[in-house]
Amino acid sequence: MDTADLVPPSVLSIAEAPFPEDVAAVDGPVTVLLSIVVANDGTVRDPEVLGGPEAFRAGAVEAIQASRFEPASLNGEPVEVRIRFQYVFQPPAPLQEARVDGRLEGLVTDVDGSPIPGARIQLRSSVQTGEGEAQFVGDDGRFVFDALPSGDYRVSIAAADYVAQEQLESVTIGEVTEVCYRLDAADLGASEGDETIFTAVGVIDAPPREVTRRTIRREELTQIPGTRGDALRAIEVLPGVGRPPFGGGEIIIRGSAPTDSEIFLEGIPLPLLYHFGGLTSVYNSRLLEQIEFIPGNFSARYGRRIGGIVEVEPRDPRSDGLHGVIEFSLIDASVLAEFPIGENASLALGFRRSFIDLIFENFLPDDIGVTQAPVYYDWQSILSYRPTSRDRLRFQLYGASDAFALFFDDADTSDPASSGDLGLSTRFTTLQASWNRQIDEDAELDVEAAFGPQTVDFGFGSDQNFDLLVNQFYLRTELRDRLSPRYQLTYGVDLSLAPFRINFEGPPLQQTEGAGQLAPVASADIVSTEFSAVATRPGLYIENEIRPTADLQLIAGLRFDYDDRTGDYAIDPRLVANWQATDIVRIKSGLGLFSQPPEFAESAPDVGNPNLDMIHSVHASLGVGLRLTEQLELTVDGFYKYLWDRVVSTEQGIEPFFINDGVGRIYGAEISGQLHASPELPLFAYVSYTISRSERRDRNQDAFRLFDFDQTHILALSGVYELPRDWSVGLTMRFVSGNPTTPVVGGIFDAQNNVYTPVNGRVNSVRSQNFHRLDLRVEKKWRIRNGQMALFVDVQNVYNRMNEEGLAFNFDYSQSQTLAGLPVIPSLGIRGEI
């Protein structure tokens, strides 16, 4: 028989047997070895006990007969096979004692879930035994490292005839981190004698330093429907995340302006998140470990922003041989390769290019010519190196390029200045280096440095040009020192040094939020400025993490920021309290100040106000987290934010053009549920609902008005169900209240320039239509000898809802019509992995 054609059975569901009550306490799991027949319908019959304690045998036999398998198949046809199966009884969990140390425990199995006795686990960190310690797992495949200080640990797993692995794990005082490592066999040929073991595995996340921190797990990142496998777009389903306007490429977090939030890649701000305003993100999702979304009350390590934070964590390249992924879709294609270099280093290289330029011209009206069709690229390289057991070095070189150029043959009917060449290009390249050192048992040092140019070139016609060049240098150093089991001190410095050059020509700069319909460029007096400067923004922070009891965590932080462009500084105290009230219930609360410098252009001479001050905000939040089961979590969070010293335009753009007179208030509540997949229910799902109100006031004498992206209701449901035979199907549904808009009540003829200027009504006094959309993703995988293939269809806007994205006006503003968003867009893709 050609065993390559035989696919062994796999577990669909395992019935749980009760742990015998009359059995004395045991140290660990108890295994009963069975021989069973898995019928071709997946049922189990003819169980025979081959070994194991007598008291457990009957329960194991009863449970296995109620279990279900995906039957074995031969040449694609289901066949009946007899296999050996280890049924594992987990001892009842002892009453949890308050732990003042951390524990890492887990299981090592092969790809089919069978334990690998004798596998060697090495914990390469400075714990109790100094240079690290190693264990050989027992017959049940389990291992435990106890009494570990908090920190990141490098876990190496090796076993004869299996491909070694190395993983990074986080251990936290008072928590148990459970892991499961599945090793690929060096010889992948299947055999009838393979053993199968089942056990539930969960990962207990490290406790957050923020009140609300939502983590999307690595295995779920790339499966959210409607994102075309783009992990960073998965943020859109999280509570508190607003719907950005089409083409905006922005993230709206808890009613904050997009510029108030920041995306960090391993502690360093990412210059650009999405290609072409939201089409796809600039970083290959398959190089990400996880994404953390912190909508407010974030740690003092983050500064210069008053909205929310997204922290993107890349992973180390795989060190267990050559791996590669090639993916083609109708939008773009990408390639990723990763491999070890010597014993202590590994490298990943990724590249992506879009295909939009091949079809773009077909969608354009006749009077628009294409000089350069839209095209985007991005690239990533990660080199991870571990010179000693205490040090990890990681070097990254990544970047992105977006560019297009069009020619508008006819003048815009409402703005004659909007004709001729239109071009936009954004590019950045970043070289980033990070060094993590475990100084001793209780202290750890992180150093991150990044440098790279960022450019934005925009031009339209003869009157509108904007060129920006920033050579951004960024440095972050952080030291974490556990001074006692109940007290940890974290302190650090982050420095942003940005020599920049701005070349601007166009209508006077103005606040666009709350501005309503802007006047045509043809009616404006064109202004220009060209200047260079260095923006120096040092920040210092300190955080005290105190655990008065095992259940209570208090984090008191203080941050200092200085902005030399405005000469202003900020001192922001922040406090977070987390209380693990019961095993299930966690109460969390936070209060803090946050500050942000004005945008470069707002404080530029000639077109802005160099005397602006920083913008400030206070965040207050209170939440409850319920971990109902290992798979199901529910959270409820309430928040309030008040903003002051917001930068707003002066009335009608009179000098000094921008002032700090704006204020804002935002309040709301978020409810979310997460269901993680388990063998019993192979479904992961997110449900989130946000109700909020975001208001602004631009001048003292004005009343509060709605913010441009005030979205009262945001409901998102997303789920992916793993079907047998490696099929999966997922849906994402979103409902969002329509954005506030400012009505245009008419137009005034500008006799000098032969155009009409709009007359705006009350700012944001009406709303556009509600937004709703359904996205679908179906994926089928095939396992091949050295990897797998996948074919997927990702359909955005399944029922072709014409969502309102704005209004278009005729030349004199007497008529308007709705601009609809994207229609149904199916995206077919294929992916190959080795």
Place this chain on the structure above:
Amino acid sequence: MKIVALLLLFSVSACEDNFDPPSLLARSRILGLAFSVEGDPDRTDPLRGETVDLRVLWAFPNEPLPLSFQGIACVALQTGFGVPTCDPDFGVIAELEANAPAGDMPVLTLRVPDDFPEGRELLLFGGTCAGGPVDTLLLPADGSFDTSALDVCERPEDTGELLQTTLPIPIDIADANRSPSLLVDMTLAGQPLATGNLQTGDACSERKDLPLLRVGGPRVALVVSASPESLEPLTPEGDVNPENEVLQVGLMITSGEANANFLLIEADDLIEDTTIRPAREAERSPGSDGSIERIILSVRDGRGGLVVQDVAYCLLEAEP
């Protein structure tokens, strides 16, 4: 960046608007204001103490209508954007009102005060109505327009427009703009266009002096050319950085569509890639005698000059 997002939106969704072509003269439309200093008619910028005449120019699809204007003049607040506003430190300089019978243009006469602040511009803001009087409620005496009302005309059946313009008030006559006569010529399908008192819809099949287009026919080239004098640099001769004249050309037609309603003539002295699409059957039925269709051309220069040309061609029935 909003404009880029909108452009992408239009592009990706292949979305073209359903508005009437901006070039279509389907109702009475304002063309602009023409300035002329009394006693020095070529000059468009008055000095302090001088009087300037302002003519309100309209285009009508058919018979001309009586016109009215009501507005104010004031010192313009130096703003960056938004609806132009009077500087409250100076108040209203003059209230202006003029009416004209059908076929004539309202002419406003404004004397610039002797103490007009140096370096500031004059703002003219008002409402003009075709067919009847301007609503007197539009213009409170303090010059604060209620732009949210925007009911310019007293009678709802009339067509009204709000308009505004600013006018520099130079101190030295050498700094004042002068607009030479703007000489612009047009050909349609290689033929010159007829001028004169031609009424839209009049029979024309026997007129051999008009270009002939047919309903549903192909697009034909409209060539607009300007005289070299019209394109003389704005800056004095010998200036090291001469600022070239750019003529703004606005196009309106009584049926069909011009592929642009706004054109620029710059260093080249003509525009030759503009086309006219004759009306389709659903848009116009000229009858067996054909129908006069008009093209209204308004030309502005950078010195305050404005001329209007009203020309015609003959639209014939579709080919059988």
